Each structure stands twice: as C-alpha cells, then as structure tokens.
Amino acid sequence: MTPKVAVRDLRVAYRTRTGRHLALDGADLSIGHGEFVALVGPSGCGKSTLLKVVAGLVERSGGDALIDGKPIDGPSAGVGMLFQNDALLPWRTVHENIRLPLQVAGGNRAEQDVRIRDLITTVGLDGFADYLPRQLSGGMRKRVALARTLAADPDLFLMDEPFGPLDALTRRRIGAEFLSLWETLGTSVLFVTHDVDEAITLADRVVVMSPAPGRVLTEFPVPLHRPRDVRELRFTPSFRDLHDAISDALVAPSEIA
Amino acid sequence: MTESLSLRTARGAHRAGPVPGDDDTRQPSDAGSALLEQDQREANRFRRTVLVGRIAVAVVVLGAWQLASGRLVSEFFVSSPSEIVGRLVQLVGTGQLWPHLTQTLIEVGAGLLIGVPLGVALGVALGMSALLSGWLLPYVMALYSLPRVALAPLFIVWFGIGLLSKITMVVTMVLFVIFYNVYQGVRNIDQDLFDVARSFRANRWQTVRWIMLPSLVPWLVTALRLSIGIALIGAVIAELIAASSGLGYYIKLSSNLLDVTGVFAGLAVITAVAIVLDQALGYVERRVMRHHPEKQH
Numbered sequence: 103m104t105p106k107v108a109v110r111d112l113r114v115a116y117r118t119r120t121g122r123h124l125a126l127d128g129a130d131l132s133i134g135h136g137e138f139v140a141l142v143g144p145s146g147c148g149k150s151t152l153l154k155v156v157a158g159l160v161e162r163s164g165g166d167a168l169i170d171g172k173p174i175d176g177p178s179a180g181v182g183m184l185f186q187n188d189a190l191l192p193w194r195t196v197h198e199n200i201r202l203p204l205q206v207a208g209g210n211r212a213e214q215d216v217r218i219r220d221l222i223t224t225v226g227l228d229g230f231a232d233y234l235p236r237q238l239s240g241g242m243r244k245r246v247a248l249a250r251t252l253a254a255d256p257d258l259f260l261m262d263e264p265f266g267p268l269d270a271l272t273r274r275r276i277g278a279e280f281l282s283l284w285e286t287l288g289t290s291v292l293f294v295t296h297d298v299d300e301a302i303t304l305a306d307r308v309v310v311m312s313p314a315p316g317r318v319l320t321e322f323p324v325p326l327h328r329p330r331d332v333r334e335l336r337f338t339p340s341f342r343d344l345h346d347a348i349s350d351a352l353v354a355p356s357e358i359a
Numbered sequence: 360m361t362e363s364l365s366l367r368t369a370r371g372a373h374r375a376g377p378v379p380g381d382d383d384t385r386q387p388s389d390a391g392s393a394l395l396e397q398d399q400r401e402a403n404r405f406r407r408t409v410l411v412g413r414i415a416v417a418v419v420v421l422g423a424w425q426l427a428s429g430r431l432v433s434e435f436f437v438s439s440p441s442e443i444v445g446r447l448v449q450l451v452g453t454g455q456l457w458p459h460l461t462q463t464l465i466e467v468g469a470g471l472l473i474g475v476p477l478g479v480a481l482g483v484a485l486g487m488s489a490l491l492s493g494w495l496l497p498y499v500m501a502l503y504s505l506p507r508v509a510l511a512p513l514f515i516v517w518f519g520i521g522l523l524s525k526i527t528m529v530v531t532m533v534l535f536v537i538f539y540n541v542y543q544g545v546r547n548i549d550q551d552l553f554d555v556a557r558s559f560r561a562n563r564w565q566t567v568r569w570i571m572l573p574s575l576v577p578w579l580v581t582a583l584r585l586s587i588g589i590a591l592i593g594a595v596i597a598e599l600i601a602a603s604s605g606l607g608y609y610i611k612l613s614s615n616l617l618d619v620t621g622v623f624a625g626l627a628v629i630t631a632v633a634i635v636l637d638q639a640l641g642y643v644e645r646r647v648m649r650h651h652p653e654k655q656h
Contacts, residue, residue: 159554176557183558189551193573202569203559254559 140301143311182256470529482541532593544578
C-alpha cells in the first residue's frame with residue numbers, strides 16, 4: 103500500500119544574496135494513512151521547509167515528494183495547513199474567516215453557513231461568530247484557524263508549530279482538544295514542533311532531524327495506547343524514557359560538531 | 360474522566376474565561392466619576408478656546424486686509440474681503456459660477472474615475488510580479504519624479520483645449536499617487552495570508568479579491584485622500600494654460616482683465632471645493648477604518 107506521504111532524498115536550496123543556502127540535504131520521511139507523525143529538530147534545521155514542500159508551497163531542488171503516490175506539484179486537494187501564526191484575515195469575522203475554503207470551492211452560501219455554524223460548535227466558539235480576530239485571545243484565534251482548516255475537509259493535516267505562540271496552559275489544552283478531535287477523524291498528520299513533550303503526547307511516531315542542512319537522523323515509535331489521557335501521560339515511566347531518548351538524539355549531533 | 364478534553368465540552372470552560380472587550384475590571388466610584396466629569400469639562404474648555412482663537416485669527420486677518428485695502432495698498436492690487444464676498448454672491452446669483460464649477464468638477468471626477476482603477480491595476484500587477492516590476496518600475500519612477508505640470512502644454516497640443524486634455528492631466532497626476540501606495544501596500548501584505556490562500560488552492564483572481572484587495576483598503580483610502588487634492592491641482596493648472604471654461608479659466612480670465620477680485624473669488628471657490636471633498640473622504644475614511652482593524656492609528 104502506498105503511504106499517504108513519501109519523501110525520499112529531498113533537497114531544498116534557497117537562493118540568497120551570498121549564494122545558495124541548503125535547507126534540506128537528503129531528507130527521508132514516510133507517513134502512513136491515519137498516522138500522526140511529529141517532526142522535531144533544532145531551530146533552523148529545515149523542518150518547516152520539509153512541511154512546506156509537502157504542502158506544495160516550496161519547490162524542491164532534488165529528490166522525490168509524493169502524496170498518495172503522486173508527485174507534489176503545488177498545493178494538493180485534501181491537504182489542510184495550520185500555521186504557527188494563525189493567519190486569519192483581520193477584516194473578516196470568525197464566521198467569514200471559516201468561510202474562506204468553502205468560498206474557494208464554491209457552492210451555495212446557505213449550505214456554507216450551516217457548515218460554518220457546525221464547525222464553530224466543534225471548536226467551541228459558539229457565541230463568537232461575529233467577533234473579529236483582534237477581539238479574540240490567542241487560543242480562540244487558534245480555534246478559528248483550526249475550524250477554517252477543518253472546513254476544507256482535509257485527509258492530511260500539516261501543522262507547523264501550530265500551538266507555538268500560545269502560553270503553556272492554553273497550549274496544552276488546545277493540544278489535548280486537537281488530539282481528541284483527531285482521534286475521531288483518523289486523518290494523517292505531519293506535526294512540526296521543537297517541543298519534545300508535545301511531540302510524544304500527540305504523535306504515533308517522532309522523527310528527529312539534524313541541524314541544517316536537515317536530514318532525518320532517527321525516529322522513535324511512541325508505544326502509548328489511544329485514546330490518550332494527556333494529563334496522566336507525562337507521569338508514566340515510558341513517557342519519561344522516550345523523552346530522554348529523544349532529547350539525547352537531539353543533542354548528540356551538536357556535541358560532535 | 361477527570362477532565363473533559365473534548366472540543367465540544369470545553370466550550371463551557373471557555374465561556375467562563377475572559378469575554379473579549381470586557382477586560383476592564385475597574386468599578387465606577389464617586390471619586391472616579393467626579394474626576395471624569397472634571398476631565399470632560401477641561402476638554403470642553405480647551406475645544407472652546409481653540410475655536411474662539413481660530414475665529415479670531417480669521418477676523419483679524421480679514422479685518423486687517425479690509426482696512427489696509429484702499430488705505431495702505433491700492434484696492435486695484437489686493438481687492439478686499441467685502442468685494443470678494445460681493446463677487447461670490449453675484450457669481451452665484453447670476454448663475455455665472457456653475458459652468459466653471461461643474462467643468463472643473465467633471466474634470467476632477469472623470470480623472471479620478473480613470474486614474475484610480477488604472478493606478479490600482481498597475482500597483483497590483485507590479486506588486487505581484489517581480490518580473491513586471493523589474494521591467495517597468497524604473498520607468499514608472501522616472502515619470503513619477505517628472506514634474507507632471509510640465510506635461511500640460513503637451514496634452515493641450517495633443518488633445519485640444521477641451522475636456523480631454525484636462526482629464527488626461529488629472530489622470531497623470533492621480534495615477535502615480537495611487538500606484539505608489541497600492542504597490543507599497545501589496546508588498547506589505549502578510550505572506551502567511553497568501554500561503555493560506557494557496558494552501559486552499561485559491562486561484563489568482565480569488566486571491567486578489569479575498570486577500571489582496573481587502574488588505575489594500577487602508578492604503579487605498581489614504582491614497583484617495585491625497586489624490587483628490589492633487590486632482591484638483593491638475594485640473595486647475597491645465598485650465599490656467601488653455602481652456603474655455605473652469606475655475607482655473609475664470610482665474611486666468613480675471614487676471615487678464617486685471618480683475619484681482621475675480622482672481623480671489625476663483626481661489627475662494629477652489630479652496631471651498633477642496634475642503635468639502637477632503638471632509639467627505641475623511642468621513643468615508645473613518646467609516647471604513649472602523650471595520651478595518653489593520654493600520655489603525
């Protein structure tokens with residue numbers, strides 16, 4: 103069976119003023135159907151670039167990148183992105199922000215409205231439909247962005263440190279909420295983060311990248327059963343062992359260098 | 360389950376959190392409201408003082424002009440406020456003013472109607488395409504730095520002394536202001552918003568319509584406000600050079616007849632038009648900005 107996402111020997115070079123900067127040099131990654139993969143690595147290692155290649159937003163300089171066995175050429179249908187910056191349209195209300203992907207797809211406005219109201223309930227924002235993004239807290243804006251991504255009905259989520267800018271408490275809560283939502287959806291996820299705790303809590307598999315130019319160093323399956331109780335999880339011995347192992351793997355290459 | 364983690368049930372917990380716009384927890388107190396009233400009184404007093412002073416300046420300047428005219432300086436050269444008001448009343452009363460006023464307003468209006476969309480299109484096109492801006496930007500900037508007033512004689516040769524040469528003049532004046540603001544606006548749009556649109560597979564037109572144009576609204580309103588004054592300048596200058604009607608033409612005609620009162624009357628009307636248009640757009644600006652959280656000052 104072809105994996106949902108397959109990346110082989112991926113190279114990405116950016117042209118800069120001083121020459122070419124190699125962001126990725128021979129990265130390999132595979133994501134199965136319905137699998138939740140977290141990508142961790144030091145900052146600047148190219149993990150966001152890898153995600154953007156899969157999203158079809160960055161062109162590759164070499165290697166292969168496939169979704170459902172087909173080479174990626176621009177943004178694919180059925181791929182939903184969640185950005186670090188929530189990237190909401192500041193002049194649109196919550197309701198109208200969520201409309202954006204539905205608007206692109208076209209179709210009946212009244213049907214869109216029904217779907218939007220549904221999504222607003224799903225992410226717990228009832229009563230805030232007519233608020234503008236600037237009137238919402240960071241956590242609430244993140245929920246709007248999530249609802250907007252859900253509106254496109256993706257079967258692959260690409261999330262680039264999506265909960266990064268939130269405070270620790272909100273971040274954990276939204277992460278847990280996303281996890282329980284995802285457990286009902288069964289979509290594939292590529293989740294970029296530099297937070298090892300977050301990676302283990304959410305993912306089936308944690309992939310560790312080297313410092314730039316990025317390659318995949320090693321990976322760790324997460325042997326924790328689902329559904330997960332996020333609060334209990336972090337106190338179990340297996341969580342701690344895994345956390346230590348991943349942290350060691352992250353630190354190791356920089357010690358050599 | 361000790362803690363509900365589902366998105367649906369988290370709603371209640373969320374409601375208990377801070378309600379947007381309700382983060383002011385201060386309670387009103389008598390001392391506070393007394394202070395507030397005092398603040399308000401002081402603010403009102405300041406506004407009154409400003410207004411009285413402003414009127415006083417006008418009275419003093421116009422009064423000095425009125426008194427000096429015919430005594431210190433010959434009325435032939437400086438006319439006088441009373442003469443000018445009399446002329447304005449006469450121009451309005453006899454209906455002589457209207458052809459000139461409407462001519463100028465038509466030139467300004469038509470120039471804006473053509474120049475603004477053209478400027479927006481050019482700004483969006485060059486802002487979006489590195490190749491196009493690479494090709495065209497140096498030439499656009501060269502034309503921009505050319506004193507476009509100097510083009511007026513050329514337009515009169517090309518398009519005659521009628522409406523067309525005036526509209527062309529206004530378009531060239533307005534085009535660059537709009538272009539430059541829109542171009543800067545496009546380059547200032549958050550790249551993430553474009554990535555969002557692309558990731559949803561929005562086509563080029565959808566991206567322009569739903570991401571770009573709304574992002575440009577504040578820039579456009581500012582540019583429009585600048586353009587109105589500039590359009591008026593363009594129209595009047597072209598009329599001064601060669602025309603058969605318009606406020607600029609009236610000023611030039613009066614000047615040729617050594618009728619200083621007429622010149623001042625024309626200037627007064629132009630000033631009034633500029634103030635009315637600027638106020639109208641200021642009103643629009645405030646209304647648009649209220650719905651547009653970007654770039655609020």
